[in-house]
Amino acid sequence: MHRVGIIANPARPVVAGLIPELVRLVTSRSGKPTLAADLAASASEAVARGECVVVDSDERAVEGVDWVIAIGGDGTLLKTARLVGASGTPILGVNSGKLGFMMQTTPGDLGDALGRVFDGRYTLDKRLVLEGRIANDVFSALNDIVIDKGAICRVIELGIYINDEYVNDVMADGLIVSTPTGSTAYSLAAGGPILAPDMEAIVVSPICPHTLSNRAMVLAARDRIRIEVRADHPDLLLTVDGQENVVIQPGSTVELYRADHTIHLIRFTDRSFYDVLRTKLKWGER
Known part of the structure; x- marks a missing residue:
């Protein structure tokens, strides 16, 4: 069973709406989501069914997990990187912010992204x-x-x-x-x-x-x-x-x-760094 930590800002409306679906997707692949109590409030039904591990802080949400999902912008991913520290725990960034240079997927593609991770169809970027x-x-x-x-x-x-x-x-x-x-x-x-x-x-x-x-x-x-x-x-x-x-x-x-130590970011091979640059910096647009 995969234990999957979830880090996000519960005050953002998009996060509150996304958490129940994210928990459903993880549990459908026999995963066990771990999240802080303030974030778990958005998935009360899953919590009541015992499908989530609820902890008292984001620091504990990344302890002992196989990988972590960070939902937000680059600031959320930076926070998550600080939480995992030297543990080597991989991070999947889900961009619900503005720029998101380090984020690998979006809420709309989350189902496909999680499927790839559970199936092992990804690489790890080891960042200095x-x-x-x-x-x-x-x-x-x-x-x-x-x-x-x-x-x-x-x-x-x-x-x-x-x-x-x-x-x-x-x-x-x-x-x-x-x-x-x-x-x-x-x-x-x-x-x-x-x-x-x-x-x-x-x-x-x-x-x-x-x-x-x-x-x-x-x-x-x-x-x-x-x-x-x-x-x-x-x-x-x-x-x-x-x-x-x-x-x-x-x-x-x-x-x-x-x-x-390095920070390990989950990456999919069909999207390169230069794809990200073209998209985020709007290169090639007229």
Whole structure:
């Protein structure tokens, strides 16, 4: 029996309407859905029949399952990636949001997608994860880690070192350090390049640099990055995957490097990364 975790935002109307059908589809293939109590309220009949495992949090909904369904946009998938962490549990993204670069299917195609997964007709994309450290605090990101000037409308100075070699001082609104997965997110908006998701690389993109010669850099995944924060005002922000904010102070040192684990995304072979780019970025349209 497959144990299938389900992660979604129960406040979204589309989610409330989708959960009963999703539970039915999973149980019809002898699967056992596991979901948090607030999400299970949308499938009360299935819960009453004992067809679901109801737990008290999303953290517990991904424990001990064979794979996880994340329903929403890229933010929901990023949250799910943080929940599964280094466990290697595969994630199937179902796009009910707007852009959904990382999502593999839609609510309308959910029956077919679940059938493929239950039958083993899929591949796993093993996505590079970025790790950051400030003193004894460690953070992991599937998309990016961003150093931002915070609420003060003033550029900040950041010293960049790679493998302990000084590279440059950047005067900018901030700095984005992204994985190949995150290259289509904030880094892209800041003028960074698009990387194929299976590349072994890390992108460093300044945000609105004061000097036009300060451009995005593509580094090897094995490189270790050190950022020295030389701003003269407090309450700068370090943001992890757009979901966790950490206040950092002038004089702080941020170390960034490839994590030891990867995140596994379920993929179907009939839809390539370039299909996604054409669709999401509307390439080729006139």
